[in-house]
Amino acid sequence: MNKEPIVEVKNIGMSFGATRALDDVDFNFYPGELLALVGANGAGKSTLIKIICGYHSGYEGQIIIDNKEVDLNSPKEAYDYGIQTVHQIINQGVIQTMTVAENLALEEMLSPDQPILYNYPAIRKRALEIASLMDLDYLDMDAPVFSIPQSDRQMISIARALASNPKLLILDEPTSSISEKEAERLFSTLLKLRDSGVSIVYVSHRLHEITRLADRVGVLRDGKVAGELVVPFSVQNIVHAMVGDIEQEPVKKEDVKVNKNVVKLELKDLVVQEGKPGLNLKIYEGEVLGLTGLIGAGKSELAAVLFGDVKPISGEMYINGELYEPENIGAAIKKGIFMVPEDRNNNAVFPDFSIRQNINMPFLDMFTNKAFVLNTRKERKEAKRMVKAMTVKCESEDSPILSLSGGNQQKVIVARWLMTQSNLVILDEPFQGVDVKSRSEIGQYLRKNIGKSTALVIATDLDEVIDISDRVIVFNHGVMVGEQEAGEIDKEKLIHLTSQTLEEILEPGLVGNVTKGVV
Amino acid sequence: MKKFNITDFSIKWGFLIVMGVLFTMFSILEPAFISAGNLFNILLSVCIFGTMALGETFVLITDGMDLSIGSTAALSVMISAYLMVVLELGGLITIFIVLGIGIAVGLLIGFLIVKVKIPDLLATLGMMFLVQGLQYIPSGGLSIGRGAVIKNGREAMGHFSEGFKYLGQGRILKVIPVPVLIMLGVAIIVYIILSKTKFGRIFYAIGGNPEAARLVGVNVNKYKVIAYASSSFIASLAGILLAARVGRGDVGSQGTLLMDAIGAALIGFAVLGARKPNPFGTIVGAIFIGMLMNGLTMLSMQYFWQDFIKGSVLVAALAFTFGISKKHG
Structure with a gap:
C-alpha cells in the first residue's frame, strides 16, 4: 500500500488499574482498505476502538489524522474528524422509544440547526434517504424501534453511520446478531464503500467473514499486535496468529x-x-x-x-x-x-x-439442609470441581464473575448446567x-x-x-x-x-x- | 497477600471509621453521651424505624422499593388501639390480627406489582396513601385512648393490655429496652435468611438479574410477593412496638418513619463496602442516624436542623459508596 494513511495510531497504550489492556500498539488505516481487527476476548480490540473513536481519553501514544497529531478527548471530536463507529451492543446505538425514522435521522434531528418546532415530515424524508443507503426501505418508518427485531436495529445504526460520509468507519462485531442474508447486504455495502475510498475497520469473531472481506488483518493478542496478515490469508493463518502456539483441535x-x-x-x-x-x-x-x-x-x-x-x-x-x-x-x-x-x-x-454463586444458582436445593441453610463448603467443593474441569481462568471460585473475560464467563455459565446429570x-x-x-x-x-x-x-x-x-x-x-x-x-x-x-x-x-x- | 490499597480500605472501613470518630467526639465533648442510659436511649430512638428498615431491605434487594411501610406501621398503631381500646380484645389476639393485616397489605402490593404490573414505586406510593387513609376510618379520624369518644358517641372502655405495652416499654433486667431486643432479634433473623439460606441467595439473584433468575427456574413473581409481604409484615410489627411504646393510638404516627427507614437501609449500602442492601448495614445505618441526632441534640443542635443533617449524611454515604467504588467495579 503506498497510499498515505488516513489515520495512524502509534505506540498506543492503556491501563485499567492493574490490567494493561493495550501496550505499544501501532496501526495505519488506509483509504480504500478494509482492515479486519481480530483477537480473543480481552485481547484489546474494544479498547483500541474506543480510543480511536474518542471514548477513552486517558490513552498513551499518538493518534495522527491526515498527518496531524490530534488529541481525542470525546466521541464528538472523533466524529468531527470523520471517524464513525457502530458499536457491538445494538441497543446502545438506537433510541428505543423513538421511531425508525427518528433513529435513522438522529443526527439531523439533534443538530442545533433544526428549527425549534419539530418538523417530523422533514426528518422522515431524510430518514428515507438514509434508509436507501442500506436498502432498508422495507422498514416501517413510523414504528417505534422497540417493536422491531434486533437485526433491523443494527441495520439502522449502520445506515446512520454511513449517512455522514465517514472517512474511517469502525464496525464492532456488526454481524453478531443479524442473519446471513442481512450480513450479505452489509458486506456488499461495505465493499462498495471501501471502493469509494473509505477506510474501514472491521472487528469480528467470524473469521470466515474476514477471509472474504478483508484486505488486511490486524491481530491483537494480550494487548499487543501479534501480527498483520495481507491477502491472501486463510482462517488457519488468522487463528494461529490469534491463539499463538495453541493448536486448534477440531472435534473429530x-x-x-x-x-x-x-x-x-x-x-x-x-x-x-x-x-x-x-x-x-x-x-x-x-x-x-x-x-x-x-x-x-x-x-x-x-x-x-x-x-x-x-x-x-x-x-x-x-x-x-x-x-x-x-x-x-x-x-x-x-x-x-x-x-x-x-x-x-x-x-x-x-x-x-x-463464580461459585453463579454456577450453583439453579441447584441450591443440592446445597441446602432441612432449615434451608446453604452449605457453603459443599458449594465451594462443587464449584471448584467445575471450574477446574472447564479450565476457567480465575483466582478462585469465590472471585466475582465480572472479573473474568467473556470466554471464561461463558465457561462458568455452561458449567452451571453441566454440574449435574x-x-x-x-x-x-x-x-x-x-x-x-x-x-x-x-x-x-x-x-x-x-x-x-x-x-x-x-x-x-x-x-x-x-x-x-x-x-x-x-x-x-x-x-x-x-x-x-x-x-x-x-x-x-x-x-x-x-x-x-x-x-x-x-x-x-x-x-x-x-x-x-x-x- | 494483596498490596494495601487506600481506596479499597476506605471503601470497606471508611463508614465505620467515621462512625467511630463521631462516637468518640460526642463522648469527649459531652460525657453524658456515653452513659449506658443514653446509649440505650439512642437504640430506643431507632428501634421502630430500624425494624422497618430491615423489612424494607427485602424489597430493596429484589431491586424494588416499598414506600408504604410508614403508613402500614401507622395503620398498625391505630388498629392495635382500636382492637384493644374500642373492641376490648386481648393483647395477643390483637397482635395476630395486626400482623395478619400487615401481611395482607404486603400481598396486595405484591399482587399489584406482579399481576397488575404497576411499577413498584407507583404501586407502593398508591398504597401509601390508601393505607394512610385507612387508619383514620375506624375511629372517624380521632386518636384512640382510654375514654376517647368514638363515632357513635360511645366512650371507649378498653385499654392496652399490660403484656402488649411491655413490648414497647418493658426493660429486661431494668436496663435493656424490650423493643431494642426485638429489633436485634429481627435483625438476626433477617441476616440469617438473607445471608445463609437459599431464599436470601434467590432474593439477591433477582435483584442482580431477574431474567437470569427466571431462566434458572426461579419463580420471580412469587419471591417478589414474598419480599413485599415480609416488608409489610415487619412494618406492622414495628407499628405494634410503636403503639406499645405510646400506649395509645395517635393518628398520623407515620411521621418521618418511612424516610428514616429508607435512609437507614440506604446508608447500609456504605457499610463494609457492601454496595447493596444488607441487614447488618441497615442496622448500623439506623444506629448511625440515631447516634448523630442524639449527639447533636446534646451539643444543643436545634431541632430544625435534624432533617437537613440526616439528608446530608445519606447523600454523603451514597456518594461515597457509589462514587468511589464504581471505578473499582
Whole structure:
C-alpha cells in the first residue's frame, strides 16, 4: 500500500488499574482498505476502538489524522474528524422509544440547526434517504424501534453511520446478531464503500467473514499486535496468529459415541409456531445435536418450548419414553432439561455474584439442609470441581464473575448446567462473543462429558455447529429443512438449506418430505 | 497477600471509621453521651424505624422499593388501639390480627406489582396513601385512648393490655429496652435468611438479574410477593412496638418513619463496602442516624436542623459508596 494513511495510531497504550489492556500498539488505516481487527476476548480490540473513536481519553501514544497529531478527548471530536463507529451492543446505538425514522435521522434531528418546532415530515424524508443507503426501505418508518427485531436495529445504526460520509468507519462485531442474508447486504455495502475510498475497520469473531472481506488483518493478542496478515490469508493463518502456539483441535467426527438404541428425547408433530408443520425429531443418548438456521428460523422458539417457557401449540414431547409437559421452567429443570440461554449478560450472568454463586444458582436445593441453610463448603467443593474441569481462568471460585473475560464467563455459565446429570442441555448461541480458545474448550468438554445425556447446540454460525455436533439439523422459516450426520457434512448444502426462501421450502412436493420429517 | 490499597480500605472501613470518630467526639465533648442510659436511649430512638428498615431491605434487594411501610406501621398503631381500646380484645389476639393485616397489605402490593404490573414505586406510593387513609376510618379520624369518644358517641372502655405495652416499654433486667431486643432479634433473623439460606441467595439473584433468575427456574413473581409481604409484615410489627411504646393510638404516627427507614437501609449500602442492601448495614445505618441526632441534640443542635443533617449524611454515604467504588467495579 503506498497510499498515505488516513489515520495512524502509534505506540498506543492503556491501563485499567492493574490490567494493561493495550501496550505499544501501532496501526495505519488506509483509504480504500478494509482492515479486519481480530483477537480473543480481552485481547484489546474494544479498547483500541474506543480510543480511536474518542471514548477513552486517558490513552498513551499518538493518534495522527491526515498527518496531524490530534488529541481525542470525546466521541464528538472523533466524529468531527470523520471517524464513525457502530458499536457491538445494538441497543446502545438506537433510541428505543423513538421511531425508525427518528433513529435513522438522529443526527439531523439533534443538530442545533433544526428549527425549534419539530418538523417530523422533514426528518422522515431524510430518514428515507438514509434508509436507501442500506436498502432498508422495507422498514416501517413510523414504528417505534422497540417493536422491531434486533437485526433491523443494527441495520439502522449502520445506515446512520454511513449517512455522514465517514472517512474511517469502525464496525464492532456488526454481524453478531443479524442473519446471513442481512450480513450479505452489509458486506456488499461495505465493499462498495471501501471502493469509494473509505477506510474501514472491521472487528469480528467470524473469521470466515474476514477471509472474504478483508484486505488486511490486524491481530491483537494480550494487548499487543501479534501480527498483520495481507491477502491472501486463510482462517488457519488468522487463528494461529490469534491463539499463538495453541493448536486448534477440531472435534473429530470419527468419535461419534451416540447410542442409537436409546431415544432420550422425542418430539411428535410438535408445533411451536402458528401455521408451521409439526416437527418430528428423536435425540439419542450421548448425542450432541446441532441446530442451525438464520435468525427467525424458529430455533429459539423450539428452545423456549423444550425449556418449558412457552407451551407448544400442539404435539407431544417425550423424555425417556415418558410424556413431557412442563408447566414452567422450574418443572423443565426438574425433568433434567437445562438451557444455556443466548445473550449471556442479559440472560445468564448474576453480575454481583461470585463464580461459585453463579454456577450453583439453579441447584441450591443440592446445597441446602432441612432449615434451608446453604452449605457453603459443599458449594465451594462443587464449584471448584467445575471450574477446574472447564479450565476457567480465575483466582478462585469465590472471585466475582465480572472479573473474568467473556470466554471464561461463558465457561462458568455452561458449567452451571453441566454440574449435574441432565436429560438434555440446550445451548442457545453458546459461542457468541467467546474467543476461539474458550469456544473449543467448551465444545470439547461438552462432547467428552455428554455421557448418557444429550445436547442441543443452537447457532446461526454453521461452523460453530459443525465443529461439535454428531448430527446437524437445519431450520428455515419454522420448518426443519434438512439433516446431516457427522462425516457426511456438506457445508455447501447446509448453506443452501439455510438460505432457501419460503417459496422454495413450501413448493409442493418438497412440503411432503418435510412434514414426514427427515428423521 | 494483596498490596494495601487506600481506596479499597476506605471503601470497606471508611463508614465505620467515621462512625467511630463521631462516637468518640460526642463522648469527649459531652460525657453524658456515653452513659449506658443514653446509649440505650439512642437504640430506643431507632428501634421502630430500624425494624422497618430491615423489612424494607427485602424489597430493596429484589431491586424494588416499598414506600408504604410508614403508613402500614401507622395503620398498625391505630388498629392495635382500636382492637384493644374500642373492641376490648386481648393483647395477643390483637397482635395476630395486626400482623395478619400487615401481611395482607404486603400481598396486595405484591399482587399489584406482579399481576397488575404497576411499577413498584407507583404501586407502593398508591398504597401509601390508601393505607394512610385507612387508619383514620375506624375511629372517624380521632386518636384512640382510654375514654376517647368514638363515632357513635360511645366512650371507649378498653385499654392496652399490660403484656402488649411491655413490648414497647418493658426493660429486661431494668436496663435493656424490650423493643431494642426485638429489633436485634429481627435483625438476626433477617441476616440469617438473607445471608445463609437459599431464599436470601434467590432474593439477591433477582435483584442482580431477574431474567437470569427466571431462566434458572426461579419463580420471580412469587419471591417478589414474598419480599413485599415480609416488608409489610415487619412494618406492622414495628407499628405494634410503636403503639406499645405510646400506649395509645395517635393518628398520623407515620411521621418521618418511612424516610428514616429508607435512609437507614440506604446508608447500609456504605457499610463494609457492601454496595447493596444488607441487614447488618441497615442496622448500623439506623444506629448511625440515631447516634448523630442524639449527639447533636446534646451539643444543643436545634431541632430544625435534624432533617437537613440526616439528608446530608445519606447523600454523603451514597456518594461515597457509589462514587468511589464504581471505578473499582
